[in-house]
Amino acid sequence: MKVAGIHLTSIGDVLTEDKTVEQVKKINPEKNMYKKLFIKEGRLVGAIFLGDAKNVHEIGMLMEKKPDVTRYKEKILEADFDVKGLLK
Structure with a gap:
């Protein structure tokens, strides 16, 4: 979805x-x-992602698979963090 020309995703x-x-x-x-x-x-x-949809799919997969993300919670939203690595 776009709001005022900016991508918005809420899952x-x-x-x-x-x-x-x-x-x-x-x-x-x-x-x-x-x-x-x-x-x-x-x-x-x-x-919620507003303006940047990078890793939205992977975040959805993390929600589905339910791994413990406690030790990565501050890093998951960083641009260089390998979210896919948590899905393995």
């Missing part, structure tokens, strides 16, 4: 009010980029 549970869901964000205003992951008990349960 999983992004409207939760569950206090046990951790939110990890990466924001870059210069690149019109905003990313947010929703993590519960070490598993990805939702994600």
